[in-house]
Amino acid sequence: xxxxxxxxQLLALLCALGGGGMALLQLWQGRGDSLRLIEKAHWVITxxxxxxxxxxxxxxxxxxxxxxxxxxxxxxxxxxxxxxxxFWAGQPGSMLFWALAVGLxxxxxxxxxxxxxxxxxxxxxxxxxxxxxxxxxxxxxxxWSNPFLMQxxxxxxxNGLNPLLQNPGMIFHPPLLFLGYGGFTVPxxxxxxxxxxxxxxxxxxxxxLTRPFIILAWLFLTAGIVLxxxxxxxxxxWGGYWAxxxxxxxxxxxxxxxxxxxxxxxxxxxxGKLGRINVVMMSLTTxxxxxxxxxxxxxxxxxxxxxxxxxxxxxxTVFVLAGLLITFWVACTAPREGRPLAGLDSREGLLTLVAxxxxxxxxxILTATMWPVISKLWTTAPRGLDxxxxxxxxxxxxxxxxxxxxxxxxLGWNGGLRGKGRFFAVLGAxxxxxxxxxxxxxxxxxxxxxxxxxxAIALGxxxxxxxxxxxxxxxxxxxxxxxxxxxxxxxxIAFSGPYTQDxxxxxxxxxxxxxGGYTATLLDIKxxxxxxxxxxxxxxxxxxxxxxxxxxxxxxxxxxxxxxxQFSEVDVIPGLGNEIYGSLLGLDExxxxxxxxxxxxxxxxxxxxxxxxxxxxxxGLRRRASPVGKSEDGPDADGKA
Numbered sequence: 190x191x192x193x194x195x196x197x198q199l200l201a202l203l204c205a206l207g208g209g210g211m212a213l214l215q216l217w218q219g220r221g222d223s224l225r226l227i228e229k230a231h232w233v234i235t236x237x238x239x240x241x242x243x244x245x246x247x248x249x250x251x252x253x254x255x256x257x258x259x260x261x262x263x264x265x266x267x268x269x270x271x272x273x274x275x276f277w278a279g280q281p282g283s284m285l286f287w288a289l290a291v292g293l294x295x296x297x298x299x300x301x302x303x304x305x306x307x308x309x310x311x312x313x314x315x316x317x318x319x320x321x322x323x324x325x326x327x328x329x330x331x332x333w334s335n336p337f338l339m340q341x342x343x344x345x346x347x348n349g350l351n352p353l354l355q356n357p358g359m360i361f362h363p364p365l366l367f368l369g370y371g372g373f374t375v376p377x378x379x380x381x382x383x384x385x386x387x388x389x390x391x392x393x394x395x396x397x398l399t400r401p402f403i404i405l406a407w408l409f410l411t412a413g414i415v416l417x418x419x420x421x422x423x424x425x426x427w428g429g430y431w432a433x434x435x436x437x438x439x440x441x442x443x444x445x446x447x448x449x450x451x452x453x454x455x456x457x458x459x460x461g462k463l464g465r466i467n468v469v470m471m472s473l474t475t476x477x478x479x480x481x482x483x484x485x486x487x488x489x490x491x492x493x494x495x496x497x498x499x500x501x502x503x504x505x506t507v508f509v510l511a512g513l514l515i516t517f518w519v520a521c522t523a524p525r526e527g528r529p530l531a532g533l534d535s536r537e538g539l540l541t542l543v544a545x546x547x548x549x550x551x552x553x554i555l556t557a558t559m560w561p562v563i564s565k566l567w568t569t570a571p572r573g574l575d576x577x578x579x580x581x582x583x584x585x586x587x588x589x590x591x592x593x594x595x596x597x598x599x600l601g602w603n604g605g606l607r608g609k610g611r612f613f614a615v616l617g618a619x620x621x622x623x624x625x626x627x628x629x630x631x632x633x634x635x636x637x638x639x640x641x642x643x644x645a646i647a648l649g650x651x652x653x654x655x656x657x658x659x660x661x662x663x664x665x666x667x668x669x670x671x672x673x674x675x676x677x678x679x680x681x682i683a684f685s686g687p688y689t690q691d692x693x694x695x696x697x698x699x700x701x702x703x704x705g706g707y708t709a710t711l712l713d714i715k716x717x718x719x720x721x722x723x724x725x726x727x728x729x730x731x732x733x734x735x736x737x738x739x740x741x742x743x744x745x746x747x748x749x750x751x752x753x754x755q756f757s758e759v760d761v762i763p764g765l766g767n768e769i770y771g772s773l774l775g776l777d778e779x780x781x782x783x784x785x786x787x788x789x790x791x792x793x794x795x796x797x798x799x800x801x802x803x804x805x806x807x808x809g810l811r812r813r814a815s816p817v818g819k820s821e822d823g824p825d826a827d828g829k830a
Contacts (some may be wrong), residue, residue, distance in 0.1 A: 191256060194244040197237040198335070200590040201288075202327035204230045204237070209320030212313045221309035227316055231299060237657035242289050245282065245336055251274055255343035258282060258336045260341045263741035264349040264750065266721045270360065277363045277492055280501070281336035286364060287482075288326035290371030294402065295319050298375045308378075311392060313473055316380035316506040318515075322374060322475075325508050333501045349721070358420030363535055364415035366440055370478035372406025377475040380468040381515070385525045393695035396467065397456045403471075404667070408803050410444050415678075415799030422557060426743075426757030426772040428691055428787040430795065433579040438558045439481035439598040442551050447474040449547035460537055460604065462530060464525045469516055470548075476512035477551075483509060484558065484621050535604040540596045543590060547560060550586055555577070581688075584635045591642035591679055594672060596617060598649055611652045619645035633687045640683035646676035663808050670805020678798030691787035693774065696729075707769060708732045712740065714782060722748040724758075726781040727773050731762055738762055743773040743784065768792050 216224055233451060237679040249272050254260040262282075277283040293753070298304050330336070340740045346507035354357075376399035396403065417440065422430040431437060450470040453463045455538040483505040529539040533704070556563070557574045564571040599612035606612050623641040650673045652660050660666065689704035703708040726744045730737060744758040762769040770787040778784070 190244060191248070194241045195331070195335065195337045195653060197241040197244075198327055198330045198337075201234045201237040201292075202324060202331055204233045205320045205327055206650070209317050209324060210236075212317040212320065212452045215378060216310070216313050216317070224309055224312060224396060227313070228299060230320070230725055231292070231295050231316070232280060232384075233321075234327075235289075235296045238285070238289045238292050241337075242276075243284065246273060246276060247520050249273055252347070253343075254345070254347050255339055255341065256336075257340050259337045260340065260344055260347040262347070262350050264347040264506075264721075267347075267350055268622070271350055271355055274360045276352055277367070278350060278599035279336075281330070281334045283363060283367065284326065284329055284334050284501075287347060287367040287371060288323065288330065289320060290364075291326065293376050294371050294375050298399070298402065301398075303393065305397070306632075307382075308386060309475075310386040311379075311382050314385045315378050318378040318381050319397065322378070325504070329501055329504060334506060334634065338575045349748070351747050352722075352751065352756045353424055356424050357613045358416045358423065362416040362420055364414060365409045369406050369410025369413055370443070370475070370481075372402050372409060373443070373471070373474045374479065377472045377692050380471045381519050384465070386518045387524075396458065396471075399467060403447075403451070403454075404806055404810055407447050408806055409442075410447065411438070411799070412674050412803040414440055415796065415803065418799075419796055422792075423759055423761075424757075426759050426785075427787070428689065428770055428772070428785065430685075430792075431825055433557075433576045435558045436485050438554050439484040442472050442555055443477040443481060445547045445551040445554070446470055446477055449544040449551075450474060451524055452547070453544045456530075456537055456540055460528075462528050465520055465542070470521065470544075472512070472516040472519070476509060476516060477504060479512065480509050480775075483769060496521055514629075529730075530603060531602070533579075534600065536597055536600040536602050539593055539600055543593050543597065546590055546593070550583055553582055553586075557582075582603050584639075584686075585690055587679075588635050588639040588642065590677070591646065594675070595642050595645040595649055598653060608652075611649075614652065616650045618648045626631050630686070636683040636687050639679055639722070643676040643680040643683065663810070665809075667806040667809020670808060671802050674798045674800070674802030674805060676794045676798065677801065679796060681791045681794030681796075685789050685795065689787055691770075691785060693783060693785050695777070695781050695783050696727075697781045698781070702786075704786050706733060706768070707738075707767075707786075709771075709784070709786045711784075713784060714776070714780065715742075719762075721750070722746045725773065725776060727784055729771060729784065731769050731786075738769070739784075740770040743771045745773050745775070763793060765793060766790065 208227050211223055212227050214225070215648060215778055245256075247253075247257045248259045249263060250269070252259070252263065252265060252272075256279055258279060259275075261590060262278040263272050267275070275282070277286045304312070376395060379395040379399055383392075417437065418430040419436075421432070422428075450467060453467050453470065457463050457467050483502060517757055530541055533542060561571045561573045595615060597617065599608055601607045619641050621635060622644040624638055626637055631640070640692075650669050653669060659669070692702065692704040694702040694704075694709060696702065696711040698711055698713060701708050703709075708731070710730045710732070712730050715725055715726045715728065717726075724744045724746045726742045727738055728742045730740055732738055739762040741760040741762055743760045744757045746758060748754070748756065757772050757774075759770060759772045761771070768789040770789050772785045774783040774785055
C-alpha cells in the first residue's frame with residue numbers, strides 16, 4: 190500500500206517535470222497546440238498527492254507503526270484528532286501537506302474563467318513556473334523527505350506526539366501557514382507569466398484575476414501567525430506571545446512582504462503604476478515562504494521550535510536562490526514605467542511609504558535572524574541578536590505604520606485632504622487618546638504612540654462606515670475590517686508588552702503574595718495520573734480588594750515517553766482589561782510551590798483583533814469594478830479623468 194503511495198509521489202514528480210518541460214518547449218517553438226495536454230498534467234499531480242495524503246492519514250488513524258513517520262509522531266493513547274493532525278507534525282508530512290495545498294490552489298485556479306481567459310503564451314509561462322514548484326516539492330518527497338519509509342519489525346507502540354504540539358492552536362497553526370504559502374503560489378506564478386508574455390490587450394491583469402487567492406492566502410497566513418502567538422502564550426508558560434524566535438520571524442517575513450504587496454497593488458489598480466515592483470513583491474512572497482521553511486528545516490539557526498537538520502537544507506537553498514534569480518531576471522526584462530509617483534501628501538505616496546516601511550521591517554528581521562550566520566564571516570564565536578534589538582528597532586517602525594494607517598484614508602489620490610471634518614476628528618482623537626494615556630501613567634513612547642494611533646484608526650473606520658458609498662464597496666469594507674482588527678491587536682500589544690506585571694512566588698498552602706494589585710493565595714496542591722503522564726497542579730485563589738475573582742490551576746506534566754522533561758500547562762482568568770496568567774515552575778522539598786503570576790493588560794484584544802483581521806477581509810473577495818486610472822478624487826496626476 191505504501192509502495193503505491195510512494196509511486197503516487199513519483200508520478201506527480203514525472204508529470205511536473207514533463208508538463209514543465211513541454212511548456213518550455215512550446216514557448217521555444219512559438220507554439221501552443223499542446224496546451225490542453227500540458228494543463229491536464231496538474232490534475233494528475235493533484236490526484237496523486239491526494240491519494241498519497243489519504244494513505245498517510247489512513248496509517249495515522251489505524252496506528253500503522255510499520256510506517257516510520259507514524260511511529261515517530263503518534264502512539265496508542267494519542268486522541269484521534271491529534272493522530273490525524275500529526276500529518277504535519279514532522280518534516281515529511283508537512284512537506285506533503287504544503288505540496289497538496291499548492292496543487293489544490295492550482296487546480297482551483299485552472300477551473301476559473303480567469304484562467305481560461307489568459308492568452309496561450311501566458312498560460313504556458315504560468316504552467317512552467319507552477320510545475321517547477323511542484324517538481325521541487327515532489328523531488329523532496331521522493332528523495333530527502335519521504336513520509337512512506339517502512340520499518341520491520343513494526344514496534345508495538347510509537348514515540349508519541351511532542352506534548353507542546355498537543356494543543357488546539359497546533360491543530361490549525363501549521364496547516365493555515367501552509368495554506369497561506371500555497372495560496373500565494375498562484376498569483377506569483379501568474380505575475381511572472383504575464384511579465385514574460387507581455388499579455389495581450391484582452392487579458393485581465395494578474396492581480397485582478399487572482400484577487401481571491403491573494404486575499405485568502407493573506408488571511409490564512411495571518412490566522413496562522415495569530416494562532417502561533419496564542420499557542421506560545423498558552424503553552425510555553427513564559428507569559429509572552431512573541432519572542433522574536435527565528436521560526437516566528439520566518440513566518441512573519443512573507444507576511445510583511447505580502448502585506449506590502451497588497452498596498453502597492455492598490456496603486457497599480459487605481460493608478461496604473463508600480464507594475465514591475467508588484468511582480469517582484471508577489472514573487473518574493475512565495476520565495477520567502479520557502480526561505481521560512483529553510484530556516485525551520487535546515488538547522489542553520491537555533492530555535493525553540495525548529496526541527497533541526499532535516500536533510501533538505503541544501504535543496505531548499507538551491508531553490509530559494511533560483512527563485513531569486515528568476516524573480517530579478519523577470520523584473521529586468523519587464524518594461525519600465527514612465528509615470529512618476531505622487532508626493533507624500535497624497536494617498537498614493539503614503540501607500541508607497543507604508544509598503545517601503547513593511548519591506549524595511551522584513552529586511553531588518555531577515556538580517557537579524559540570519560545574524561549568527563552572517564557574523565561567521567568575521568568571528569569564530571557568532572552570536573544572535575536578542576529580543577531587545579527587535580523591540581528597539583521594529584516596534585517604533587510598527588508604531589509609525591499605525592500613524593500612517595490613521596492618516597492615509599483622509600488623503601486624496603492627487604494630494605490634499607478629503608473629508609477635512611472627519612480628518613480633524615481623527616486627529617483630535619489621536620491627541621486626546623495620547624493625553625489620557627499619558628495622564629494615566631503609561632508613558633513608554635512607542636506604546637503611547639501605537640495605542641493613540643490604534644484608537645485613531647478605530648475611530649476613522651467608524652467614520653468611514655457612515656459613508657453609504659463605502660458600505661457599498663465590498664473590497665473597501667474588507668480593507669476597513671482588516672485595519673480595524675489590526676488597530677485592536679495593536680492596542681493589545683501596546684499595553685500587554687511593556688506594562689505586564691509578573692512575579693515569581695514561593696508559596697506554602699494558605700500563603701498569599703501580591704502582584705499588580707492582585708492577591709494570589711495557594712489553596713492546595715494536587716497530583717495525579719492521566720493517560721500517558723503524571724501531573725502536579727497548584728490551585729491559587731485570585732482576589733482584588735477583598736473580592737474573589739476566580740481560581741487558576743497551572744500544572745507541570747511529566748510524560749511517560751519524554752523522560753524527565755517537564756511541560757507547563759498554564760491557566761488564566763480571562764478579561765477584556767487585565768488577564769491573570771499563572772504558570773507552575775516547580776515544587777520544593779518542603780512542598781512549597783514556585784509559581785509565576787502575571788497581570789496581562791489588554792492581551793485578549795490581540796486575539797480579538799487578530800480574529801477580525803482574519804474574518805472581515807472576506808467581505809473583499811468580490812472583484813472591484815473601478816478601472817485603472819480612475820479615482821473618487823477626480824483627474825489623475827496626468828490630467829486623465
